[in-house]
Amino acid sequence: MKVLVLGVTHRTANVEIREKLAFNGPKLEEGIFGLRKIPEVREAAVLSTCNRVELYTCVNNTSAAADHIKDFLSSLHGMPRQEFEKSLFVHNGEDAIRHVFRVSSSLDSMVVGEPQILGQIKDAFDFALGKKTTGVLLNKLMKKAISTAKRVRTETRIAENAVSISFAAVELAKKIFTDLGGKSFMLLGAGEMAELAARHLMNNGVQDVMVVNRTYERGCELAREFNGKPVKFEDFLHELVHTDIIICSTGAPTYVLQKDQMHKVMKERRNRPVFIIDISVPRNIDPEINKLDNVYLYDVDDLQEVVDTNIHGRKIEAERAEKIIDEEVGKFLRWMSSLDSVPTIISLRQKAEEIKAEEIGKLKSRVPDLDEEKMKAVEYMATAIINKLIHPPTVALKEDTEDRDELIATIKKLYGINGEED
Amino acid sequence: MGVEIYLFELALTFYFAASIVCVLELFKSTKTSSTIMLSLAVVGFLFHTSNIVARYVISGHIPIANLHEASSFFAWCIVLIFLFLEYRYKIGLLGSFIMPIVFLVMLSSSILPRKMEPLSPVLQSYWLGIHTVLAFVGDAAFAMAFGIGIMYLLQEHYVKSKHLGGLFQRLPSLQILDEINYRLITIGFPLLTLAIITGALWAESAWGSYWRWDPKEVWSLITWFIYAVVLHVRLIAGWRGKRAAILSILGFCVVLFTFFGVNFILKSKHVF
Numbered sequence: 279m280k281v282l283v284l285g286v287t288h289r290t291a292n293v294e295i296r297e298k299l300a301f302n303g304p305k306l307e308e309g310i311f312g313l314r315k316i317p318e319v320r321e322a323a324v325l326s327t328c329n330r331v332e333l334y335t336c337v338n339n340t341s342a343a344a345d346h347i348k349d350f351l352s353s354l355h356g357m358p359r360q361e362f363e364k365s366l367f368v369h370n371g372e373d374a375i376r377h378v379f380r381v382s383s384s385l386d387s388m389v390v391g392e393p394q395i396l397g398q399i400k401d402a403f404d405f406a407l408g409k410k411t412t413g414v415l416l417n418k419l420m421k422k423a424i425s426t427a428k429r430v431r432t433e434t435r436i437a438e439n440a441v442s443i444s445f446a447a448v449e450l451a452k453k454i455f456t457d458l459g460g461k462s463f464m465l466l467g468a469g470e471m472a473e474l475a476a477r478h479l480m481n482n483g484v485q486d487v488m489v490v491n492r493t494y495e496r497g498c499e500l501a502r503e504f505n506g507k508p509v510k511f512e513d514f515l516h517e518l519v520h521t522d523i524i525i526c527s528t529g530a531p532t533y534v535l536q537k538d539q540m541h542k543v544m545k546e547r548r549n550r551p552v553f554i555i556d557i558s559v560p561r562n563i564d565p566e567i568n569k570l571d572n573v574y575l576y577d578v579d580d581l582q583e584v585v586d587t588n589i590h591g592r593k594i595e596a597e598r599a600e601k602i603i604d605e606e607v608g609k610f611l612r613w614m615s616s617l618d619s620v621p622t623i624i625s626l627r628q629k630a631e632e633i634k635a636e637e638i639g640k641l642k643s644r645v646p647d648l649d650e651e652k653m654k655a656v657e658y659m660a661t662a663i664i665n666k667l668i669h670p671p672t673v674a675l676k677e678d679t680e681d682r683d684e685l686i687a688t689i690k691k692l693y694g695i696n697g698e699e700d
Numbered sequence: 701m702g703v704e705i706y707l708f709e710l711a712l713t714f715y716f717a718a719s720i721v722c723v724l725e726l727f728k729s730t731k732t733s734s735t736i737m738l739s740l741a742v743v744g745f746l747f748h749t750s751n752i753v754a755r756y757v758i759s760g761h762i763p764i765a766n767l768h769e770a771s772s773f774f775a776w777c778i779v780l781i782f783l784f785l786e787y788r789y790k791i792g793l794l795g796s797f798i799m800p801i802v803f804l805v806m807l808s809s810s811i812l813p814r815k816m817e818p819l820s821p822v823l824q825s826y827w828l829g830i831h832t833v834l835a836f837v838g839d840a841a842f843a844m845a846f847g848i849g850i851m852y853l854l855q856e857h858y859v860k861s862k863h864l865g866g867l868f869q870r871l872p873s874l875q876i877l878d879e880i881n882y883r884l885i886t887i888g889f890p891l892l893t894l895a896i897i898t899g900a901l902w903a904e905s906a907w908g909s910y911w912r913w914d915p916k917e918v919w920s921l922i923t924w925f926i927y928a929v930v931l932h933v934r935l936i937a938g939w940r941g942k943r944a945a946i947l948s949i950l951g952f953c954v955v956l957f958t959f960f961g962v963n964f965i966l967k968s969k970h971v972f
Contacts (some may be wrong), residue, residue: 438869453859456876548938572941580862
């Protein structure tokens with residue numbers, strides 16, 4: 279039995295192909311059962327997200343299975359093979375295991391370290407589990423994929439720093455204010471990036487929102503959207519006294535907020551800290567304002583720099599993560615090889631011999647006057663018993679049946695033989 | 701002489717170990733390392749507490765009667781507040797800025813003469829306990845405000861300069877640091893005030909006058925003025941954040957001078 283992983287990712291295929299191959303809604307169930315019907319496929323699970331479609335399978339003949347799976351994909355999605363075959367990646371054995379661990383640990387993600395992928399893998403696996411299309415091998419693989427991802431998360435800093443401008447803004451806000459819940463926020467102007475950052479702030483608990491716009495009507499419109507209060511442009515300076523976080527993106531050609539104005543505002547605020555994010559290009563807020571005490575001004579370049587440093591940091595952490603993954607792949611391979619029948623037969627015999635030796639030892643101490651000849655007879659009998667007892671499982675293990683992996687796992691469990699540690 | 705000496709050495713050793721872990725935590729901290737640090741500090745604190753109790757039992761009076769005992773008690777109060785803050789706020793890296801101070805105070809305590817002598821008649825008064833405990837709990841709050849102030853300045857520097865490397869991720873937010881700093885001073889200041897008042901009452905009953913311009917008294921008054929200014933400008937002019945942090949750092953330097961400096965450099969009627 280081998281692990282075979284096949285599919286498309288944002289690296290191998292463009293979005294048109296990924297869309298066509300996606301397992302959406304009812305297709306997921308249809309697909310997962312269809313996969314299991316392929317004769318070489320013993321276990322199957324499907325992961326389908328916007329960045330990747332991956333089929334996780336356990337097969338007994340990789341090339342034949344891969345071939346059949348491609349045919350199956352083509353018929354399921356009504357797409358000729360040549361249309362997607364070039365975009366497909368195929369991994370088997372060790373490579374496949376490594377691939378699964380890298381995906382779950384978010385090393386293969388578009389934004390390395392993003393946390394969603396682990397949840398998606400869990401869901402995909404739970405779905406397959408519910409449909410009973412997985413077995414010993416895939417169950418273990420998925421369990422290990424999840425624990426490896428957690429190890430990577432805790433032992434490296436791969437997911438620690440924000441890698442988008444709006445997240446970086448929220449991260450900074452949290453280091454200036456403890457709890458964003460009670461803070462008031464002003465959106466000065468409009469624009470896609472400003473609105474996105476505003477939404478992130480609100481997702482993090484900011485409730486008291488003011489919206490300022492040159493055209494009051496547009497301001498009212500946006501205020502409704504954000505559940506906030508519209509403020510006339512002429513009045514925004516007064517409102518600054520009550521504002522803790524400002525996102526500015528007005529498109530004005532000059533500064534709308536000067537240092538001496540802000541200085542007065544700070545006096546009125548009794549120096550309560552203010553975090554200002556100036557997304558506008560050209561800048562709308564006098565950069566000198568950052569020199570005032572308790573005012574923290576970041577423009578779009580500052581935030582971009584934060585993001586760049588974080589991305590660089592993640593790359594370094596990713597290298598450490600690869601080492602953890604190598605380790606975990608090694609462990610998994612050892613566990614797989616322990617599933618082979620030969621070592622199981624050997625340990626089964628060893629276990630039986632141990633029991634024999636132990637019981638004979640007990641007998642000797644309990645009946646010390648047993649002479650050598652009688653002792654030999656007893657030993658002979660003991661050997662005969664263990665041989666008879668372990669014969670049927672040994673024969674079963676030697677047979678090359680479909681469910682041999684299950685059988686090996688079962689026998690190990692029944693006889694208390696330990697495989698690779700969990 | 702006996703068991704209390706060993707208890708002191710044990711406390712010192714555990715504080716030393718905790719400080720080492722604390723300093724290492726500046727480079728890399730994990731859940732385990734924080735647990736280890738905290739356990740070491742707690743064990744050290746228990747030994748330290750037993751040491752103080754033992755000295756009380758042996759001498760029969762509150763063991764704050766010479767400079768060794770006083771600085772040891774001072775360190776004990778700092779650890780007490782530290783453990784409370786750690787329990788209440790769980791703010792990252794606090795130990796790294798506090799435990800080394802505790803260790804240094806303990807170290808200076810350990811090199812001072814430890815002999816327990818009968819109390820001089822002047823000290824034989826219930827004012828001894830009241831005056832010294834008030835003074836040292838207050839000073840410990842200021843020590844904590846000092847550590848928090850340094851953390852604030854560091855974090856402020858990261859945010860202001862826009863270089864978010866180093867300890868930025870692990871240091872707590874500016875707001876919480878400023879808040880705790882303020883609270884500590886609002887605790888320390890009234891205690892210091894009461895310590896000065898009780899000291900004056902005691903001086904009246906022992907020496908016959910409330911105020912004698914003794915260097916210790918003068919420097920305590922200077923300390924009192926500094927913290928009064930810290931609170932005043934905060935309430936009136938809204939001086940918070942960086943300026944408050946700098947003032948609380950300065951304030952603690954004066955506290956240290958009042959405590960150690962006056963005894964070694966200036967002559968004082970105070971035993972410590």
